[in-house]
Amino acid sequence: MNQKEGKWRFYWGNSDIWNDGDDYDTKEDAIEAALSEEYRWTDRDTFRVGQIKCCTNDVKLYAGSVLEQIADHVYDEVGEVAEDYLRHVKNEHESILEERLNKVIKEWMNEFGYYPDFYKIVNVEEVKVEQKELKNEKSKSYIF
Structure with a gap:
């Protein structure tokens, strides 16, 4: 605290x-x-x-939003062929991604002093x- x-x-x-x-x-x-x-x-x-x-300081990223950004980027790059990309990720896999992303972002914030003060x-x-x-x-x- x-x-x-x-x-x-x-x-x-x-x-x-x-x-x-x-x-x-x-x-x-x-x-x-x-x-x-x-x-x-x-x-x-x-x-x-x-x-x-x-x-x-409980900063949190949501894997669903990150996956959506990735899919949008890929769609912008190659077009309709990527329309369904990452739309069917298993809940278990999304949860694992979210856990890992949040671990990394908290470590990064701590290392470089970006936690809100x-x-x-x-x-x-x-x-x-x-x-x-x-x-x-x-x-x-x-x-x-």
Whole structure:
């Protein structure tokens, strides 16, 4: 499992790509960190907090699609004589091909560093910042 999985982040922006900032163990820690960035909340009244859900890295190729591409290529090369090429592959043989293809692609991705290292943000909540002036000091609190 990725070390980021389940961590929390905050984001002051409007984009769906939360690619800056730190990761926090709890939602509360992320909220506190966001509130500590006074330069941001002085001109905004909301931010979002959410949890990291990593890509599973379970990349999969489907043998049926690969066989179809091969057959299309051969058809383009020689024409109608190849119309039925690879349309009657036994299920057992297709399964073996799929297993082998996926083994090779995962080894290749691992060897050259092509596994996805990005994630999506789930459990997103908007946090409203309330600001109050108290004896020349700013006070901040939040509401969900």
